[in-house]
Amino acid sequence: MTDTPPPSPAAPATPATARVVVTYCTQCRWLLRAAWYAQELLTTFHREVAEVALRPATGGVFTVEVVDGGTATTVWDRATGGGFPEITALKRSVRDLVAPDKPLGHSDHR
């Protein structure tokens, strides 16, 4: 990937407002896992979310929240869901909040 001069800025779409927050346990060394989820979500929703934040925490926590307009919705919580989200299911949960009309191709086929 050579560093070609930057393309001209795309026509400004209405800026996305939703923010996804992945909170992960550093003691359990879940940074790599959290960063993977973040990159998957940004690959799919780079037009629909303003950002994906990675928040270090402790005590075995792993949550994914969607924050938009002051409302925070937990779309995954290890404490209740047990283990970690299946990526296409997680994408459907995020899509249903940030871009309900957005088809996800394979991720939409259960």
Next chain:
Amino acid sequence: MTDTPPPSPAAPATPATARVVVTYCTQCRWLLRAAWYAQELLTTFHREVAEVALRPATGGVFTVEVVDGGTATTVWDRATGGGFPEITALKRSVRDLVAPDKPLGHSDHR
């Protein structure tokens, strides 16, 4: 890494407040690069920053900012710095803002 039961939560240190924001151009496909910087910064500063956010943008942008207490400090801007930051230099810049007393080992030897 088996999923052992979560360790008991560590004694609550004063919560970090600083936030690092990596804004990257999606047209230039710099998500991987941005996510790498985020993981490096979280590996080093997981006690000193509240979060590292990845913000998709367009038009060739690549910036790294430290936001703390309402103040945003740009520690890298491709438009002025040209190209991308050398990781140990970036860590020194972030350290100088979020944890000035924190030694960085090898990263401190220019």
